[in-house]
Amino acid sequence: xxxxxxxxxxxxxxxxxxxxxxxxxxxxxxxxxxxxxxxxxxxxxxxxxxxxxxxxxxxxxxxxxxxxxxxxxxxxxxxxxxxxxxxxxxxxxxxxxxxxxxxxxxxxxxxxxxxxxxxxxxxxxxxxxxxxxxxxxxxxxxxxxxxxxxxxxxxxxxxxxxxxxxxxxxxxxxxxxxxxxxxxxxxxxxxxxxxxxxxxxxxxxxxxxxxxxxxxxxxxxxxxxxxxxxxxxxxxxxxxxxxxxxxxxxxxxxxxxxxxxxxxxxxxxxxxxxxxxxxxxxxxxxxxx
Amino acid sequence: xxxxxxxxxxxxxxxxxxxxxxxxxxxxxxxxxxxxxxxxxxxxxxxxxxxxxxxxxxxxxxxxxxxxxxxxxxxxxxxxxxxxxxxxxxxxxxxxxxxxxxxxxxxxxxxxxxxxxxxxxxxxxxxxxxxxxxxxxxxxxxxxxxxxxxxxxxxxxxxxxxxxxxxxxxxxxxxxxxxxxxxxxxxxxxxxxxxxxxxxxxxxxxxxxxxxxxxxxxxxxxxxxxxxxxxxxxxxxxxxxxxxxxxxxxxxxxxxxxxxxxxxxxxxxxxxxxxxxxxxxxxxxxxxxxxxxxxxxxxxxxxxxxxxxxxxxxxxxxxxxxxxxxxxxx
Numbered sequence: 001x002x003x004x005x006x007x008x009x010x011x012x013x014x015x016x017x018x019x020x021x022x023x024x025x026x027x028x029x030x031x032x033x034x035x036x037x038x039x040x041x042x043x044x045x046x047x048x049x050x051x052x053x054x055x056x057x058x059x060x061x062x063x064x065x066x067x068x069x070x071x072x073x074x075x076x077x078x079x080x081x082x083x084x085x086x087x088x089x090x091x092x093x094x095x096x097x098x099x100x101x102x103x104x105x106x107x108x109x110x111x112x113x114x115x116x117x118x119x120x121x122x123x124x125x126x127x128x129x130x131x132x133x134x135x136x137x138x139x140x141x142x143x144x145x146x147x148x149x150x151x152x153x154x155x156x157x158x159x160x161x162x163x164x165x166x167x168x169x170x171x172x173x174x175x176x177x178x179x180x181x182x183x184x185x186x187x188x189x190x191x192x193x194x195x196x197x198x199x200x201x202x203x204x205x206x207x208x209x210x211x212x213x214x215x216x217x218x219x220x221x222x223x224x225x226x227x228x229x230x231x232x233x234x235x236x237x238x239x240x241x242x243x244x245x246x247x248x249x250x251x252x253x254x255x256x257x258x259x260x261x262x263x264x265x266x267x268x269x270x271x272x273x274x275x276x277x278x279x280x281x282x283x284x285x286x287x288x289x
Numbered sequence: 290x291x292x293x294x295x296x297x298x299x300x301x302x303x304x305x306x307x308x309x310x311x312x313x314x315x316x317x318x319x320x321x322x323x324x325x326x327x328x329x330x331x332x333x334x335x336x337x338x339x340x341x342x343x344x345x346x347x348x349x350x351x352x353x354x355x356x357x358x359x360x361x362x363x364x365x366x367x368x369x370x371x372x373x374x375x376x377x378x379x380x381x382x383x384x385x386x387x388x389x390x391x392x393x394x395x396x397x398x399x400x401x402x403x404x405x406x407x408x409x410x411x412x413x414x415x416x417x418x419x420x421x422x423x424x425x426x427x428x429x430x431x432x433x434x435x436x437x438x439x440x441x442x443x444x445x446x447x448x449x450x451x452x453x454x455x456x457x458x459x460x461x462x463x464x465x466x467x468x469x470x471x472x473x474x475x476x477x478x479x480x481x482x483x484x485x486x487x488x489x490x491x492x493x494x495x496x497x498x499x500x501x502x503x504x505x506x507x508x509x510x511x512x513x514x515x516x517x518x519x520x521x522x523x524x525x526x527x528x529x530x531x532x533x534x535x536x537x538x539x540x541x542x543x544x545x546x547x548x549x550x551x552x553x554x555x556x557x558x559x560x561x562x563x564x565x566x567x568x569x570x571x572x573x574x575x576x577x578x579x580x581x582x583x584x585x586x587x588x589x590x591x592x593x594x595x596x597x598x599x600x601x602x603x604x605x606x607x608x609x610x611x612x613x614x615x616x617x618x619x
Contacts, residue, residue, distance in 0.1 A: 017513055017516065018513065020513070020515055021513035021514055021515040021516070024401075024514075024515035024518075024519075025406060025514065025515065027398050028398045028399070028401045028402035028405075028406055029402065029406070030398075031394075031395045031396075031398035031399045031402065032398075032399045032402045032403075032407075032415065034395060035395065035396075035399050035419060035422070035485055035486075035489065036415065036418055036419070038422065038482050038485075039418055039419075039421065039422045042425065042429065042430070042433050045433055045437050046429065046433065049436075092329075093329045093332055094329075095329075096325055096326045096328075096329030096330075097326065097329035097330040097332065097333050099326045099329075100326035100327055100329060100330040101330060103326070104323055104326055104327065105327075105330070110327075110330065110331075111330070113334065114330045114331075114333050114334060116605075116608060117333055117334055117337045118333050119604070119608050120337065120601060120604050120605065120608070121333065121336065121337055123536060123539050123540060123543075123600075123604050124340070124543070124597070124600065124601075124604075125542070125543025125544070125545065125570060125596055125597065125600055126543070126545065127543065127545045127570045127573055127574060127593065127596075128340065128344070128543070128593050128596060128597045128600075129340070131343075131344060131347070131573065131577075131589075131590055131593040132339065132340045132343045132344065134577075135343035135344070135346065135347045135590070136339070136343055139347075155336060158332075158333065158336065159333070162333060186315045186316065186318065186319040187319055187322075187323070188315075188318050188319040188321075188322035188323065189315070189318065189319075191322070192322075212424060215426070216425075216426020216427070216428060216429070217426070218426075218427070218428045218545070218546045219427075219545040219546055219570070219574055222574055222577065222578065223577045223578050226578065243426070243428050243546075246428055246432065247428060247431075247546065247549075250431070250432045250435060250436075250550070251435075251550070258436075261432060262432065262436075265428065265429050265432050268426055268428070268429065269425060269426070269429055272424055272425065272426060273421060273424065273425075276420075276421060276424045280417065
């Protein structure tokens with residue numbers, strides 16, 4: 001046996017492998033920088049464009065007619081109302097369905113079907129949800145309404161909440177359930193008093209993530225809640241919302257409108273990012289404790 | 290029960306009655322709660338079937354009028370009420386293809402970086418940053434694309450591409466025509482940025498699920514980091530990674546606002562990537578509220594039905610593959 005048959009550090013085979021390794025590592029660094037670069041770029045432009053228009057009048061004045069100054073008050077209020085209602089409609093259904101999947105029917109046939117369908121709904125195109133609500137609410141009633149918008153967003157909330165509720169309840173140790181059962185607690189009370197408490201932070205996280213998800217949704221509102229130039233809290237009338245106003249204003253030729261669109265975009269982004277950070281910190285503190 | 294025997298004879302009839310009343314109430318609560326959760330779970334099923342039924346009913350007039358040729362007709366004329374879905378379908382597929390071509394390799398490399406190379410301290414922050422990118426609403430990408438990205442492409446990137454590929458036979462058709470800034474290429478690139486975090490975070494989760502023993506064994510026989518990734522991690526997680534791609538693709542196909550801003554909304558099938566086009570979701574978002582006449586509205590709903598059908602299949606494949614990986618790991 002001579003040394004030549006053993007690949008040494010200087011052999012072409014080994015150096016080739018090392019080179020490939022180095023190239024791959026460099027590419028991975030570049031890819032990460034590229035990915036993070038977009039985040040910084042988008043947030044940077046958003047801050048730069050949006051912060052100039054951020055003033056008190058944004059929160060106190062109505063959306064202006066073309067060419068005039070104004071604010072986003074009616075859109076902000078509309079968005080808040082629609083979002084709160086969507087959460088009120090969607091969350092109970094989502095939590096109950098998630099409870100069924102995790103507690104009553106963890107292994108039965110219905111659950112596996114529901115789980116699969118729920119995952120599909122979770123990533124279904126939101127514009128299709130808008131069409132669906134248009135067909136079942138707007139078309140029969142004959143007019144666009146805030147209710148329709150809230151229902152459309154609720155349809156988006158449900159799968160998010162179902163998913164997180166199930167995941168979080170599954171994490172609750174079975175010994176807790178067995179302890180509750182051993183002192184004679186019926187299943188419903190065990191779930192409400194033991195399992196829900198143990199999983200509370202996680203379930204709240206799910207709801208926050210759902211709110212983050214819907215607060216920027218535009219597509220399902222376009223032909224359900226539509227838009228409204230004026231202040232309105234009447235749920236059976238068309239209702240303005242921040243994303244739809246941004247969409248309309250950004251595509252308009254008027255500079256004031258475009259400026260307001262940037263400001264609105266900044267507001268939404270701050271809301272969404274804040275919600276996701278809060279949601280994340282909730283689960284993080286739970287894990288570490 | 291033990292309670293009863295302990296107290297023995299002290300249990301009076303009244304106590305027994307009140308006890309059975311309590312038990313009855315508890316049983317009732319349990320039944321009601323069980324029923325409620327079951328109804329809610331069924332509601333999820335009803336929701337999906339409701340979506341399908343509502344879309345089919347809404348699309349029926351258009352599909353009845355145009356029949357199967359709706360899928361292969363390029364015309365889209367509200368005046369003569371002649372509609373076909375070819376241009377939107379083509380635009381949806383092309384923009385999604387561009388997005389996946391860019392997002393898949395980049396996302397894989399970022400996931401490779403996060404799981405194998407990244408220093409431990411940075412792993413969480415970078416992971417969170419990538420996920421924040423996924424949380425930014427699509428309308429933000431849209432407004433950014435319209436005011437920042439499209440002008441940038443128009444001024445710098447597109448002229449460069451025309452110069453570079455103008456004389457090469459096949460590529461010159463892809464990059465021909467005036468650089469408008471908005472168009473299929475711009476929409477595809479923005480979709481790529483949007484899909485990137487999805488592909489990255491799923492790939493990362495999937496890579497993390499690889500049993501460390503496998504990797505350690507590979508390192509033990511002298512593999513380089515890249516070789517461990519390429520020949521151990523990737524083959525082991527293949528199903529899951531493909532599932533992640535499909536999930537990203539589902540996202541790209543159905544994405545509305547980001548695309549609507551920059552696609553140009555033109556019902557043409559054009560070989561050039563610079564040409565304005567349209568996608569299914571952009572057509573619906575742009576035209577639905579302005580659509581007059583039953584056939585026009587119904588044609589748009591039919592487009593929605595086609596989109597739902599495509600994404601349903603893609604997402605079903607994605608879930609199936611991710612489920613298979615889960616079974617293998619867990």
